[in-house]
Amino acid sequence: MIERRSVRTIAQSAGFCGLLLCVALLALAQTAPRYRFDPDWPKTMPNKWKVGGITGLAVDKDDNVWVLNRPNDLRDMELRAETNTVDCCVRPPSMIHINKNGDVIGSFDPPQGHGMDVDSQGFVYIGNSVRGLGTVRKYDPKTGQMLKEVPRAPEAQGGGGGGDAAPAARQPGRGGPGPTGTFPQQGGGRGGANPETQAAAAAAQAAFRAKYPPTSPMIVGGVEEIRLDEPAREMYVADSYLGGRVMVFDLDTFAFKRGWGAYGKPLSQITTDPADRAYTPGGPMPKEFRGHLTLNFSSDGKVYAADRAANRIHVTDKQGKYEREIVVAPTSGGGSTGGVAFSPDPQERYLFISDLNNNTIWFLNRADGALVGRLGSMGENGGQFFGLHMIAVDSTGNIYTGEVFNGERVQRFVPVR
Amino acid sequence: MSKDRNWRAIALSVGLCLLVLGIVVGVVAQTAPRYRFDPDWPKPLPNKWKLGGVTGLAVDKDDNVWVHNRPNDLTSIELHAELNPPISDCCVRPPSMIHFDKEGNVIGSFDAPQGHGMDVDSKGFIYLGQNTVRKYDPMTGRVVAEIPHVPETPAGQPFVAPTLPTRVPGQGSAGPVAGFITLPTAAGRGGGGRGGADPQAQAAAQQAAAERQAAFRAKYPPSTPMMVGGSEEIRIDEPANELYIADNAFGGRVLVFSLDTFQFKRGWGAYGHKLSEISSNPADHAYTPNGPMAKEFVGHLTLNFSNDGLVYAADRVGNRIHVTDKQGNFKAEFKLAEGTGVGGAPGGVAFSPDREQRTLFISDLTNNHIWFLNRADGRILGTLGSMGENGGQFFGLHMIAVDSRGTIYTGEVFAGQRVQRFVPVQ
Numbered sequence: 001m002i003e004r005r006s007v008r009t010i011a012q013s014a015g016f017c018g019l020l021l022c023v024a025l026l027a028l029a030q031t032a033p034r035y036r037f038d039p040d041w042p043k044t045m046p047n048k049w050k051v052g053g054i055t056g057l058a059v060d061k062d063d064n065v066w067v068l069n070r071p072n073d074l075r076d077m078e079l080r081a082e083t084n085t086v087d088c089c090v091r092p093p094s095m096i097h098i099n100k101n102g103d104v105i106g107s108f109d110p111p112q113g114h115g116m117d118v119d120s121q122g123f124v125y126i127g128n129s130v131r132g133l134g135t136v137r138k139y140d141p142k143t144g145q146m147l148k149e150v151p152r153a154p155e156a157q158g159g160g161g162g163g164d165a166a167p168a169a170r171q172p173g174r175g176g177p178g179p180t181g182t183f184p185q186q187g188g189g190r191g192g193a194n195p196e197t198q199a200a201a202a203a204a205q206a207a208f209r210a211k212y213p214p215t216s217p218m219i220v221g222g223v224e225e226i227r228l229d230e231p232a233r234e235m236y237v238a239d240s241y242l243g244g245r246v247m248v249f250d251l252d253t254f255a256f257k258r259g260w261g262a263y264g265k266p267l268s269q270i271t272t273d274p275a276d277r278a279y280t281p282g283g284p285m286p287k288e289f290r291g292h293l294t295l296n297f298s299s300d301g302k303v304y305a306a307d308r309a310a311n312r313i314h315v316t317d318k319q320g321k322y323e324r325e326i327v328v329a330p331t332s333g334g335g336s337t338g339g340v341a342f343s344p345d346p347q348e349r350y351l352f353i354s355d356l357n358n359n360t361i362w363f364l365n366r367a368d369g370a371l372v373g374r375l376g377s378m379g380e381n382g383g384q385f386f387g388l389h390m391i392a393v394d395s396t397g398n399i400y401t402g403e404v405f406n407g408e409r410v411q412r413f414v415p416v417r
Numbered sequence: 418m419s420k421d422r423n424w425r426a427i428a429l430s431v432g433l434c435l436l437v438l439g440i441v442v443g444v445v446a447q448t449a450p451r452y453r454f455d456p457d458w459p460k461p462l463p464n465k466w467k468l469g470g471v472t473g474l475a476v477d478k479d480d481n482v483w484v485h486n487r488p489n490d491l492t493s494i495e496l497h498a499e500l501n502p503p504i505s506d507c508c509v510r511p512p513s514m515i516h517f518d519k520e521g522n523v524i525g526s527f528d529a530p531q532g533h534g535m536d537v538d539s540k541g542f543i544y545l546g547q548n549t550v551r552k553y554d555p556m557t558g559r560v561v562a563e564i565p566h567v568p569e570t571p572a573g574q575p576f577v578a579p580t581l582p583t584r585v586p587g588q589g590s591a592g593p594v595a596g597f598i599t600l601p602t603a604a605g606r607g608g609g610g611r612g613g614a615d616p617q618a619q620a621a622a623q624q625a626a627a628e629r630q631a632a633f634r635a636k637y638p639p640s641t642p643m644m645v646g647g648s649e650e651i652r653i654d655e656p657a658n659e660l661y662i663a664d665n666a667f668g669g670r671v672l673v674f675s676l677d678t679f680q681f682k683r684g685w686g687a688y689g690h691k692l693s694e695i696s697s698n699p700a701d702h703a704y705t706p707n708g709p710m711a712k713e714f715v716g717h718l719t720l721n722f723s724n725d726g727l728v729y730a731a732d733r734v735g736n737r738i739h740v741t742d743k744q745g746n747f748k749a750e751f752k753l754a755e756g757t758g759v760g761g762a763p764g765g766v767a768f769s770p771d772r773e774q775r776t777l778f779i780s781d782l783t784n785n786h787i788w789f790l791n792r793a794d795g796r797i798l799g800t801l802g803s804m805g806e807n808g809g810q811f812f813g814l815h816m817i818a819v820d821s822r823g824t825i826y827t828g829e830v831f832a833g834q835r836v837q838r839f840v841p842v843q
Contacts, residue, residue, distance in 0.1 A: 037808070039454055039808045042807070044810070045805065050805060078804075084756075085756065085759060086783050087784040087803075087804065089804050281504060329506075331502060331504070332504060333500075334497070334504065357497075357505045377461045378506065379467060380806075380829075381456075382454070382808015382809060383456060383808060384461065406832045406834075407806060408806045409807050411807065411808075
């Protein structure tokens with residue numbers, strides 16, 4: 001009797017163990033890449049620099065990292081060393097080159113902007129935002145000189161215009177209202193405009209859109225992101241105009257080649273109706289890109305256009321032929337799909353998506369967009385995020401991140417084998 | 418001739434070597450404790466909490482850490498998970514008191530009105546600095562006792578215990594740096610006017626405020642045997658059954674109360690001045706970075722005491738620490754980073770874990786690093802950390818505490834809003 005019971009217990013235990021094993025194996029099969037936060041990168045900034053919000057991040061051919069930051073984000077209390085009363089800090093140049101060991105190995109100071117890439121010769125392509133006249137500019141990092149500019153509309157929506165503005169004059173020790181000062185809350189407007197003002201703004205927008213139709217073969221809005229395709233001698237730019245247009249330019253001549261909108265629609269089919277961009281988190285997907293469009297392309301020729309404000313990624317081929325929509329964290333109010341990077345394996349099996357709103361990196365199965373894991377959480381501590389904005393991956397799979405808002409830092413995560 | 422030159426060269430080399438050796442030995446002898454940042458403490462907070470500015474930090478008898486934070490510092494962008502429906506994964510306001518163990522797990526919490534300064538006794542009771550010091554039972558979150566305070570505020574309002582604020586989900590404040598003093602202006606000490614009012618009205622308001630303050634001071638002179646201002650810091654002396662409080666009235670008073678009865682026992686000011694000798698003339702509290710030391714404490718006074726019975730009162734805005742015995746007899750003045758403006762350098766005082774407590778660990782809010790000072794003479798031995806957002810850096814280094822093994826815990830205000838840990842490198 002006792003013996004039989006033991007046998008049964010053993011059988012039960014064995015069965016249970018088998019079940020556990022299955023569960024464990026299943027979990028393993030779905031396991032996302034594993035990473036640990038590297039507290040030793042970067043080293044303390046030289047020259048009393050403190051970086052502002054990170055708006056561009058690119059790994060060069062030597063696996064060193066270029067960081068584009070917004071020194072104008074810094075507040076008085078971060079600039080006290082400019083008036084010599086304390087140890088730190090001063091405004092840094094907007095472009096900082098950091099090597100694998102975390103040392104600064106170069107810098108120059110172009111106008112701050114949004115989006116960046118670097119080519120194999122070391123030239124840097126920056127999405128400058130100069131008084132609303134944003135476009136992509138190619139820089140020689142050795143001299144800091146601007147070499148070339150992607151064609152752009154000669155005026156910005158809402159008036160203004162007229163040439164390249166110099167960076168705003170700075171007063172030592174005097175900073176801005178801070179990096180979160182103007183961020184729209186809860187997806188809403190900045191509130192309070194009266195109906196007349198709203199109507200005038202809508203009319204001005206309609207007039208501007210009539211003058212610069214969706215087919216305009218140039219940058220019309222601001223630049224959100226840039227990716228270089230050197231083998232094809234092409235440059236992909238996410239233009240913020242009309243909620244976002246994927247624009248492809250010749251990498252040598254900077255001449256416009258092609259472009260598309262949401263669902264791979266030709267530029268000529270993009271509507272100018274705001275209703276086609278309306279979206280409520282959790283609701284149906286809008287017909288057009290909604291806002292903060294970034295992009296990247298895989299080694300097998302797929303373009304991933306991340307429409308952050310609509311929590312989705314549109315996959316096309318390099319001609320804009322639509323393949324798939326990947327939805328991520330669809331209830332996110334501020335938008336979940338910020339930046340797109342790939343795992344370092346030759347197949348690029350995973351998408352690494354930086355999420356500004358949930359402050360985490362999503363690991364997606366690239367084949368079907370299935371969520372396989374995540375990395376990081378919102379917070380101020382090392383390895384956490386507060387405004388996770390930019391992501392880049394080097395040849396060995398190190399993940400580099402850049403934050404805006406209170407984050408204002410670059411961090412590194414190394415693969416755990 | 419050439420031989421002679423050789424000999425001279427050799428002698429020179431040997432001399433140089435000895436000199437170098439001497440310098441190296443000298444440097445080693447002066448070396449500060451060595452620490453490394455521990456990226457694994459604390460673990461991500463549970464319940465979608467995000468900390469506000471840290472205004473109290475204390476290690477309990479089990480080497481666990483109590484953190485007092487200001488949930489009201491959080492801005493709307495940090496409170497997206499409070500909305501219904503939530504619009505992102507994180508975060509919500511945490512309770513103001515959070516208990517962490519050595520592994521970085523949260524092992525307890527309660528929500529007291531936020532304040533400044535804290536200690537914990539061997540039975541686990543918490544002493545929290547608010548508009549006065551209150552003793553809390555962390556199991557129930559209830560106030561057990563309260564340090565006597567004058568019955569009114571300098572603004573003429575009745576003194577009442579703070580209550581937990583009413584909050585609108587998802588609606589935060591203007592942020593932790595919004596109200597902090599700005600660079601000095603022509604109008605005098607920084608901060609001051611948030612602008613706008615016409616000069617005449619401003620002058621009248623200033624006049625009225627000055628008159629109110631004078632009347633308040635006449636009624637409650639520096640010798641007042643109870644709390645007059647709010648608390649900056651608290652330290653419990655259990656063997657002596659005493660409680661040390663830095664009262665922020667008059668630029669700072671060190672006040673000692675009975676730990677059992679909460680009755681006032683004694684107190685002193687800068688240079689160990691008797692309370693009755695503290696001047697209430699603002700000129701005696703005035704200080705300019707790199708200028709002469711003020712006669713009285715200037716502001717943001719914190720304190721701690723050593724095993725051998727010395728009290729270290731850190732007058733942050735005055736860039737100095739006054740050392741006295743426990744009766745207030747003045748021993749030494751340690752000046753620190755005297756050029757530091759806007760806020761001052763010596764923020765919090767802790768001790769190295771060796772029995773002699775040979776080193777003072779001073780947290781510096783303005784320069785954003787920890788100073789290591791030789792406790793015997795206040796000499797600077799080194800620093801730890803730098804200003805920045807990365808792990809192991811500081812942005813608003815406010816509080817410091819050290820556990821029995823020498824682990825340093827730090828707490829930040831401003832954009833820091835975190836607790837971090839640094840472990841000794843052997």
